[in-house]
Amino acid sequence: MPREQPNISWPDGPHPAGPPPPDFPAASAAESQLAQRRAFGANLRALRKEVGVSQERLAQLANMDRAYVGHVENGRRNISLHAMWQLAAALRVSPALFFRQPSGAEEGQ
Template structure:
C-alpha cells in the first residue's frame, strides 16, 4: 500500500470512529470538503501542514495517519447517510 493510500485509509477510519462527516472534518481542519474526499481515496499528495491540521482536528498525533493497516484489515465503513437527530 502506498503512503497516500495509507493516509487516506487511516483518515477515514479515524473520522468514522469519531462520527465526523467529511464536511465537519474539513471545517475543523480549515480545508475543502472535496479535498478530504480525495485524500481518503488516496488521490492527493498531502502536505505536512495539511496532515498536521487533519491530525489536530481528529485529536491524534500526525504519525498516527502514517501507520500501515494490517494486511487483513477491512476498509473502514462509511458513516450512515443523512442528518443526525437533534438531541433532547
C-alpha cells in the first residue's frame, strides 16, 4: 500500500520543483538510503565488470580492503566521498557514473 507524501510547506509557497509525480513512491529515510546504497553498488559492480577487474584487483588499485568493496557493491556500507573518488580513479571513470539509473539486470545482481 503506498504511503501518503508528507505535506512539506516552504516559507515562500510550494516546493520550487513542484509536487512529486503521482507514481513517485514515498519511502522512509532508511528505505531511501538503502535504495541509494544499492543503486550506487549496482553501478559500481557494473563499471567494475565493464573495466574487467575483480573486486580484489579493484580494492588493490583503490587501496581498500576487498571485503569493503564487496560491502559497498551490495549496499551494506555507506561510502564516503573520498572512497568514491578512490574507486572512480582506480576504474578510470567519472564519479558521476556511480549515480546513473541502474537497469533491472544490474539491480538484481
